[in-house]
Amino acid sequence: MTSQIPVEPVPAVLRVRELMTAGLLSHAISVLCDLGVPDVLETARSHVELAKEVNADPEGLLPFLRAACAAGVLAEPSRRSFELTELGQVLRADDPHSIKAMCSLTCRDEFSRTWSDSLHTARTGGPSFAVSHGSSFFEYMASHQEFATLFDKAMQSSAAVDNLLAGFDFSGVRHVVDVGGGRGTMLAAVLKRYPTLRGTLVDLPHVVGNARKTFAAAGVADRVTLVPGSFFDPIPGDADVYLLSRVIGNWNDEDSLRILRTVRTAMRADSQLVVVGQMPSENDRTHYPQQLDLYMFALLGARLRSYEEYQDLFAQVDLEVTGWSNFPDSESVLRARLS
Ligand SMILES: C[S@@+](CC[C@H](N)C(=O)[O-])C[C@H]1O[C@@H](n2cnc3c(N)ncnc32)[C@H](O)[C@@H]1O
Known part of the structure; x- marks a missing residue:
């Protein structure tokens, strides 16, 4: 006979804390993409090796790698050694369905500022991007070439x-x-x-x-x-x-x-x-459409x-x-x- 150990439900406060910091997982993935970490993860590598290869600080890199593990795009098969999961393959620049540029774009300052001002969207129904940047999204791109180039790259899916x-x-x-x-x-x-x-x-x-x-x-x-x-x-x-x-x-x-x-x-x-x-x-099986709706409305x-x-x-x-x-x-x- 097997004994049943009751599993305590996760306290609501912890679940909500997890939700409120979920955006940090996106940032961690974006930082790893900007550093090129997924591109050098053919096999499992230690955080020290990775930091050396992508010109980062090993202790600084470690929490980003662990956050990416929590998000499911990396795994830590042995202590402080990391590999890409199947899910994480699309973060590589050479993956046929790569969304690396999209990951970099999503956490750009322009987007972060838009989310910071998004109370405006909820109160007025107007895009907060215009409030943060003084122009519409496409007008802004006309005068910000580097941002426009990254946007165009993100569209090349x-x-x-x-x-x-x-x-x-x-x-x-x-x-x-x-x-x-x-x-x-x-x-x-x-x-x-x-x-x-x-x-x-x-x-x-x-x-x-x-x-x-x-x-x-x-x-x-x-x-x-x-x-x-x-x-x-x-x-x-x-x-x-x-x-x-x-x-x-x-x-x-x-x-x-x-x-x-x-x-x-x-x-x-x-x-x-x-x-x-x-x-x-x-037929949608993720919350992506709801998230995209919010994203497009604020931007x-x-x-x-x-x-x-x-x-x-x-x-x-x-x-x-x-x-x-x-x-x-x-x-x-x-x-x-x-x-
Ligand atoms: C999300 S992108 C899509 C690009 C492309 N059709 C694709 O699927 O990859 C939207 C495009 O609309 C263009 N656009 C925005 N305002 C425009 C306008 N007033 N006239 C023509 N194109 C415009 C942007 O420059 C951008 O290339």
């Missing part, structure tokens, strides 16, 4: 590319306009997959120049036209497909409708609109929309959703046409 290619079949499409296409990661991947396709990338003047390198590296530069400009102004017409990837989710309803109207005006009767974005659904004043909310938004500008695909990382690809 191959998972999003995989979702787009799985969620929309570009066979038979001759010309795609990528609206707010950023550094061109999505468009370059599409053009590489479909060798007869032509692409046009529209983004703000300080962004489009950076996309040139992406297209050259993908060997598709000769099939791309770069258009510096705003999606609040007219955009090129005569495309079979208009792509809005991770764009509409950054704007409130009023601005989203303005962007959709710009696109609708450019569309032919037979053009299709493809929207890539995070959409909460009943940009934008709310995460469900599939039904997208349908309603599109209907207001006479666009009809024709289908959607939802992926395990909560990203969705939505297809629409003129109604």
